[in-house]
Amino acid sequence: MFEKLRSLSFKLILLMSFQRTQEKLKILADAAKYDVSCSSSGSNRTNKNKGLGDSTGMGICHSYTEDGRCVSLLKILLTNHCIFDCAYCVTRKSNDIKRAAFKVQEVVDLTINFYRRNYIEGLFLSSGIFKNADYTMERLVSVAKKLRLEENFNGYIHLKSIPGASDELMREAGLYADRLSVNIEIPTEAGLKKLAPDKNRADFIKPMVKVKNEIIQYKAEKKLIKSTPKYAPAGQSTQMIIGASDENDFQIMQTSNHFYKSYNLKRVYYSGYVPISYDNRLPQIGSAVPMLRENRLYQTDWLMRFYGFDVSEILNAQHQHLDLDIDPKLSWALRNLHEFPVDVNTADKRMLARIPGLGMKSVYKILNARRFRRLNWEHLKKIGIALNRAQYFMVCESNQFERRDLSAEKIKGLILQNSTSKYTKTLSNQLSLFG
Amino acid sequence: MQDKTLIYDGTFDGFLSAVFYVFEHKLTHVSIEHECTAQSGLFAETISIITEENKANRVYKGLKTKLSSSHTHQMYYAFLSEQIGVENLLLDYIKYVFSNTVSVGKDYSHASVLKVAQIAKMVGREKHRMEAFVRFRLTKDSIYFASIEPDFNVLPLISKHFRKRYADQKWMIYDIKRHYGLYYDLEHVEIVNMEFPKLFDFTKTDSSFFAEQEFEFQQLWKDYFKSTNIASRKNMKLHIRHVPKRYWKYLSEKQPD
Numbered sequence: 001m002f003e004k005l006r007s008l009s010f011k012l013i014l015l016m017s018f019q020r021t022q023e024k025l026k027i028l029a030d031a032a033k034y035d036v037s038c039s040s041s042g043s044n045r046t047n048k049n050k051g052l053g054d055s056t057g058m059g060i061c062h063s064y065t066e067d068g069r070c071v072s073l074l075k076i077l078l079t080n081h082c083i084f085d086c087a088y089c090v091t092r093k094s095n096d097i098k099r100a101a102f103k104v105q106e107v108v109d110l111t112i113n114f115y116r117r118n119y120i121e122g123l124f125l126s127s128g129i130f131k132n133a134d135y136t137m138e139r140l141v142s143v144a145k146k147l148r149l150e151e152n153f154n155g156y157i158h159l160k161s162i163p164g165a166s167d168e169l170m171r172e173a174g175l176y177a178d179r180l181s182v183n184i185e186i187p188t189e190a191g192l193k194k195l196a197p198d199k200n201r202a203d204f205i206k207p208m209v210k211v212k213n214e215i216i217q218y219k220a221e222k223k224l225i226k227s228t229p230k231y232a233p234a235g236q237s238t239q240m241i242i243g244a245s246d247e248n249d250f251q252i253m254q255t256s257n258h259f260y261k262s263y264n265l266k267r268v269y270y271s272g273y274v275p276i277s278y279d280n281r282l283p284q285i286g287s288a289v290p291m292l293r294e295n296r297l298y299q300t301d302w303l304m305r306f307y308g309f310d311v312s313e314i315l316n317a318q319h320q321h322l323d324l325d326i327d328p329k330l331s332w333a334l335r336n337l338h339e340f341p342v343d344v345n346t347a348d349k350r351m352l353a354r355i356p357g358l359g360m361k362s363v364y365k366i367l368n369a370r371r372f373r374r375l376n377w378e379h380l381k382k383i384g385i386a387l388n389r390a391q392y393f394m395v396c397e398s399n400q401f402e403r404r405d406l407s408a409e410k411i412k413g414l415i416l417q418n419s420t421s422k423y424t425k426t427l428s429n430q431l432s433l434f435g
Numbered sequence: 436m437q438d439k440t441l442i443y444d445g446t447f448d449g450f451l452s453a454v455f456y457v458f459e460h461k462l463t464h465v466s467i468e469h470e471c472t473a474q475s476g477l478f479a480e481t482i483s484i485i486t487e488e489n490k491a492n493r494v495y496k497g498l499k500t501k502l503s504s505s506h507t508h509q510m511y512y513a514f515l516s517e518q519i520g521v522e523n524l525l526l527d528y529i530k531y532v533f534s535n536t537v538s539v540g541k542d543y544s545h546a547s548v549l550k551v552a553q554i555a556k557m558v559g560r561e562k563h564r565m566e567a568f569v570r571f572r573l574t575k576d577s578i579y580f581a582s583i584e585p586d587f588n589v590l591p592l593i594s595k596h597f598r599k600r601y602a603d604q605k606w607m608i609y610d611i612k613r614h615y616g617l618y619y620d621l622e623h624v625e626i627v628n629m630e631f632p633k634l635f636d637f638t639k640t641d642s643s644f645f646a647e648q649e650f651e652f653q654q655l656w657k658d659y660f661k662s663t664n665i666a667s668r669k670n671m672k673l674h675i676r677h678v679p680k681r682y683w684k685y686l687s688e689k690q691p692d
């Protein structure tokens with residue numbers, strides 16, 4: 001009898017703790033979802049001593065949300081208590097919402113159990129600022145430390161660097177995390193002052209500089225001593241919110257370029273602002289998320305990082321806004337018709353990559369296929385090159401090519417006529433907002 | 436010349452032994468067929484091929500001298516597609532490889548090279564999907580169990596990935612369609628055949644087989660999946676392109692509450 005009662009009450013305790021965890025998870029996953037970074041790639045942590053997990057190679061998307069985003073990490077806040085009041089953030093002090101906080105061990109258990117079931121690649125842990133920066137950062141670090149040292153966990157860990165955290169904590173964070181990030185959120189200082197008066201830019205920069213220097217130092221030591229531990233092997237990233245303040249695309253990409261160059265960032269993420277407040281400094285609830293603009297910024301980012309473009313070729317004092325109706329490479333090509341047509345049988349990689357409509361994969365396909373024969377339109381179609389946009393900008397082993405001396409406007413018209421962009425609907429919606 | 440049909444046992448070594456036979460006898464009008472799907476053409480002479488590892492290895496080594504390792508892998512991937520006629524496509528590819536002095540693995544303007552690459556790509560995509568969509572459930576005897584029904588026979592391709600990742604837990608991935616699975620016992624991965632109870636529903640988590648805490652973690656995962664969605668950005672078309680509906684029944688996050 002007594003035994004039975006004991007086991008019953010034990011079950012009850014378990015049930016209660018399950019319900020509590022469930023409630024916390026709902027609140028703290030909901031609050032974390034606006035951070036777009038989901039990447040779990042770029043690390044190279046191998047499974048050690050028959051432990052759990054492995055983060056070599058490409059990160060895996062284990063599922064996708066109904067809005068089409070990759071789910072690869074358990075993305076949660078440690079707590080949504082916060083002493084700050086940033087206008088664009090759901091967690092801000094003045095917002096009337098339910099608050100919750102995980103215990104360190106709870107996060108460890110969730111991560112391990114989700115990982116063992118092949119739900120996730122690892123953990124992305126961020127947090128509201130509880131008490132002060134160091135107090136919060138210390139807890140984030142202890143989650144990572146427990147996972148690595150007690151659980152022998154080799155999955156992916158991304159920690160948010162809390163602005164203003166001390167150098168010692170940042171140094172420790174990098175020993176256990178694969179990636180560290182500080183979100184600069186607002187692309188310009190003026191915008192930041194307006195929307196996040198408690199924050200100052202120097203506090204963001206400080207942990208970023210510390211991590212950058214540690215990475216460099218560890219890499220140098222690694223060359224001398226093989227057993228030097230890894231320090232944040234997947235590097236640093238940051239996020240900017242798009243459309244919360246009134247920066248133009250030129251300013252945004254300049255900031256982005258600056259961060260890539262000065263802090264060796266691996267990624268900058270652009271996140272269309274999702275209206276969450278009636279604060280009159282911000283777009284109102286119900287206004288559209290600028291998804292198309294976000295997409296154009298990512299395309300520009302890509303052109304900068306993988307296609308050999310300098311940011312000033314795409315955005316500069318004369319062209320401060322990205323076109324919404326066509327992609328930035330096409331837009332650049334139309335402004336630079338004198339560079340075309342490109343002969344696909346002789347052009348170098350750099351020029352092939354500049355042909356509108358050709359991705360890097362297509363570029364490599366062409367480089368490979370042309371070693372065996374000179375390519376004509378048929379060959380190009382066969383190896384899977386999409387010609388809708390590209391055909392106006394290239395010639396091949398054929399005497400059929402666009403002979404008319406078409407103006408930029410004309411080419412754009414022809415291309416738009418023949419394409420049903422997946423964004424057409426969004427575009428017409430967003431354009432009608434201005435019309 | 437009379438047409439010949441070579442019947443092999445369905446293994447990759449068996450297929451390569453058949454290829455060996457083709458070259459040994461300099462056959463030109465020949466078709467290689469799996470013993471389960473062979474249609475023994477009325478006008479063809481059929482020959483049963485005995486799988487011989489050393490012959491298979493000789494063909495494979497020969498291919499390796501002519502192709503980069505990624506292209507020999509590509510052939511294996513295409514083979515695992517189990518598509519009808521893939522053996523003859525691969526035979527044509529192999530003949531083209533051996534008739535050239537340079538490596539032709541990237542000669543995508545040759546029909547068979549392109550086709551093999553395309554099929555391999557489909558198989559590769561399925562491999563990645565399985566690495567992503569396998570959902571382990573903890574059984575009462577502490578084995579993390581997952582069932583799958585992949586379009587292609589990808590179990591041999593995903594073994595290494597799971598062995599590396601889950602080195603400290605026992606796990607089993609079972610292909611319901613092909614009636615075999617991989618079982619890792621903390622030391623090795625073995626191929627196993629299992630007898631499941633009649634009417635066993637693989638999509639359900641039955642409390643007589645699965646551990647108690649399994650239900651809690653499935654619930655927490657489902658909750659997480661819901662919470663992490665941003666409703667104002669909903670895009671079901673994109674969602675379904677990433678997670679085709681035929682995979683839903685095995686995804687814990689897609690189970691009804």
Ligand code: SF4
Nearest residue numbers: 082084086089092128
């Ligand atoms: S400090 Fe961070 S969590 Fe707190 S209100 Fe600002 S953005 Fe939100």
